[in-house]
Amino acid sequence: MNELIFFINKVLISGSIIGSIYALGAIGVTLVFGILRFANFSHADLMTSGAYLSFVFAALLPGLGPVIGLPTGFVVLPLSILFLAAFAVTIDVMFYRPLRKRNVRPVMLLVASLGVTLMLHGVIRLFAGTSPRTFFAEQNKDVFRIDVPFETTTRDLIISEPQVLLIITTIICIVSLHQFLTRTRLGKAMRAMSDNSELALVSGINTDKVVQATWVIAGTLAAIAGTLLALDVVLKPDLSFNLLLPIFAAAIVGGIGRPYGAIAGGLLVGFSETLAVFNWSVLLRPFAEYFPEWVEIPSRLNFVPTEYKIIVPFVILIAVLIWRPTGIFRGQVI
Amino acid sequence: MLINAINLVAGYGGEPVLRGVNFAIDSGDIGVIVGPNGAGKTTALKSIFGLIRLSKGSVQLEGEDITNVPPDRRVRLGIGYVTQERNVFPSLTVRENLEMGAFIRKDKFSPVIDNMFELFPPLAQKADDVAGQLSGGQRQMVAIARALMVSPRLLLLDEPTVGLSPAFVSEIVDRILTIARSGVGVLIVEQNAKRALEIADIGFVLASGKNLFTDSGKNLLNDPEVAKSFLGG
Numbered sequence: 001m002n003e004l005i006f007f008i009n010k011v012l013i014s015g016s017i018i019g020s021i022y023a024l025g026a027i028g029v030t031l032v033f034g035i036l037r038f039a040n041f042s043h044a045d046l047m048t049s050g051a052y053l054s055f056v057f058a059a060l061l062p063g064l065g066p067v068i069g070l071p072t073g074f075v076v077l078p079l080s081i082l083f084l085a086a087f088a089v090t091i092d093v094m095f096y097r098p099l100r101k102r103n104v105r106p107v108m109l110l111v112a113s114l115g116v117t118l119m120l121h122g123v124i125r126l127f128a129g130t131s132p133r134t135f136f137a138e139q140n141k142d143v144f145r146i147d148v149p150f151e152t153t154t155r156d157l158i159i160s161e162p163q164v165l166l167i168i169t170t171i172i173c174i175v176s177l178h179q180f181l182t183r184t185r186l187g188k189a190m191r192a193m194s195d196n197s198e199l200a201l202v203s204g205i206n207t208d209k210v211v212q213a214t215w216v217i218a219g220t221l222a223a224i225a226g227t228l229l230a231l232d233v234v235l236k237p238d239l240s241f242n243l244l245l246p247i248f249a250a251a252i253v254g255g256i257g258r259p260y261g262a263i264a265g266g267l268l269v270g271f272s273e274t275l276a277v278f279n280w281s282v283l284l285r286p287f288a289e290y291f292p293e294w295v296e297i298p299s300r301l302n303f304v305p306t307e308y309k310i311i312v313p314f315v316i317l318i319a320v321l322i323w324r325p326t327g328i329f330r331g332q333v334i
Numbered sequence: 335m336l337i338n339a340i341n342l343v344a345g346y347g348g349e350p351v352l353r354g355v356n357f358a359i360d361s362g363d364i365g366v367i368v369g370p371n372g373a374g375k376t377t378a379l380k381s382i383f384g385l386i387r388l389s390k391g392s393v394q395l396e397g398e399d400i401t402n403v404p405p406d407r408r409v410r411l412g413i414g415y416v417t418q419e420r421n422v423f424p425s426l427t428v429r430e431n432l433e434m435g436a437f438i439r440k441d442k443f444s445p446v447i448d449n450m451f452e453l454f455p456p457l458a459q460k461a462d463d464v465a466g467q468l469s470g471g472q473r474q475m476v477a478i479a480r481a482l483m484v485s486p487r488l489l490l491l492d493e494p495t496v497g498l499s500p501a502f503v504s505e506i507v508d509r510i511l512t513i514a515r516s517g518v519g520v521l522i523v524e525q526n527a528k529r530a531l532e533i534a535d536i537g538f539v540l541a542s543g544k545n546l547f548t549d550s551g552k553n554l555l556n557d558p559e560v561a562k563s564f565l566g567g
């Protein structure tokens with residue numbers, strides 16, 4: 001039983017956590033692609049910016065968390081969301097909109113987003129330095145150890161408070177986004193514009209407003225994903241830049257432009273990673289007696305060494321691009 | 335005149351596609367633009383709707399100059415436009431497509447949606463199906479209904495019957511007559527020139543970006559020269 005719990009901790013819980021982060025990131029990328037038709041490479045650094053914003057607000061309002069009984073970094077999240085959403089809209093007005101007005105090809109917007117990402121990178125390092133920081137300097141990070149009521153188990157299920165918050169918040173985000181896209185006028189207009197932007201204009205849809213709403217949502221999701229990721233691990237300038245590849249893999253696997261696909265893609269990439277680096281010999285060892293004698297179970301048996309887990313989204317991405325370029329949910333071809 | 339497009343010159347950057355064409359129709363009238371492929375028919379509708387800039391000429395809606403009004407504002411002024419291709423939102427349901435047509439409406443528009451289901455009964459059963467899965471004819475109905483959601487004064491239709499089975503063609507033609515009878519001016523681009531001119535109050539024969547003939551539908555049908563070059567003898 002201990003082995004099973006080890007599996008749940010390492011694969012199911014870890015997979016849901018990293019999968020949630022990927023899903024939140026991929027939704028942001030996919031929505032922007034659906035509306036503006038370019039791959040926004042600055043989304044990961046937008047997430048990092050959100051995490052730093054939360055760090056600043058948490059430092060300004062240190063007493064807030066203990067009063068409510070949650071990590072301060074989480075309690076100040078609404079503030080970071082507000083700022084980052086406004087920031088995302090501002091970036092659009094300053095950099096992307098002038099390019100759109102000139103009817104440039106989408107690849108130019110992609111290049112502009114690379115510029116934005118470098119700029120965000122620089123600004124963060126300039127003001128915050130490169131050393132890692134923690135949200136839990138003055139507050140304890142609660143870790144829940146859940147005892148499994150089996151006689152033979154000694155291990156506990158382990159999940160930390162930020163991880164619980166991450167999973168709950170992700171579910172809330174997905175449900176709200178679904179409500180927004182299917183119930184509200186603006187949400188439906190967003191789906192309409194993603195379907196066919198020229199027809200949206202012809203129908204009299206205020207496309208500028210839809211674009212603005214898209215950036216507000218992208219900023220909101222980035223602030224949430226970045227902050228919760230930083231609460232789970234540590235805050236550093238390259239917090240989410242390294243996640244760019246898995247996030248894009250998730251968005252493309254799910255069918256670019258398809259928010260529900262991005263969720264599925266995020267979880268798929270997340271679980272693939274944890275399954276690939278999981279040490280399977282742990283699960284095999286209890287059955288050692290059933291194997292023929294000449295079979296020796298190695299001490300480590302994983303598909304991919306942990307240090308190389310970045311190849312997992314890479315392989316998924318390439319496989320999808322070769323065999324099903326529109327992704328699971330038949331999105332746009334890029 | 336409901337719409338008066340005067341001496342339009344427009345194109346896509348190179349040589350102009352429209353080289354000084356005129357269109358004018360009254361409320362409740364059906365105007366039909368016919369002409370060979372590439373004559374500039376679609377370009378003419380785009381110019382009237384404001385999707386491309388005119389390098390010369392002007393467009394007037396009930397005497398008011400709208401030459402420099404952007405397309406979304408023209409929707410507000412009462413111009414509905416059904417494009418030649420990709421004219422529904424495929425991943426939205428039929429009802430959502432109609433709601434998008436009513437995006438600019440501030441009032442409660444559910445009665446208007448009900449009117450559309452009355453006008454196009456096949457859509458009522460498909461209200462909650464996604465438009466991408468409908469047949470070509472039903473999709474065309476969704477597209478026309480979507481454009482009618484703003485209760486336009488002028489409806490622009492680009493090849494509304496192309497590729498449809500004869501039964502659907504009759505149905506769409508029938509609906510166009512109903513729409514015009516309700517007082518809406520309808521300007522149609524049609525490949526099927528003969529059939530379209532039969533219902534036209536006024537017909538415009540376009541070739542190489544110029545008005546070749548402009549007359550009542552009946553006169554054009556009976557004109558031997560028009561018949562020879564455009565109606566297949």
Ligand SMILES: Nc1ncnc2c1ncn2[C@@H]1O[C@H](COP(=O)(O)OP(=O)(O)OP(=O)(O)O)[C@@H](O)[C@H]1O
Nearest residue numbers: 346351369370371372373374375376377378418525
């Ligand atoms: N977006 C565009 N960019 C550049 N040239 C275009 C564009 N759209 C149309 N043209 C050109 O303008 C000319 C007129 O095109 P238009 O679509 O108005 O013709 P049409 O009469 O509607 O033809 P059809 O019967 O095939 O629909 C054609 O030579 C076409 O190649």
Ligand SMILES: [Mg+2]
Nearest residue numbers: 375376377418
């Ligand atoms: Mg055409």
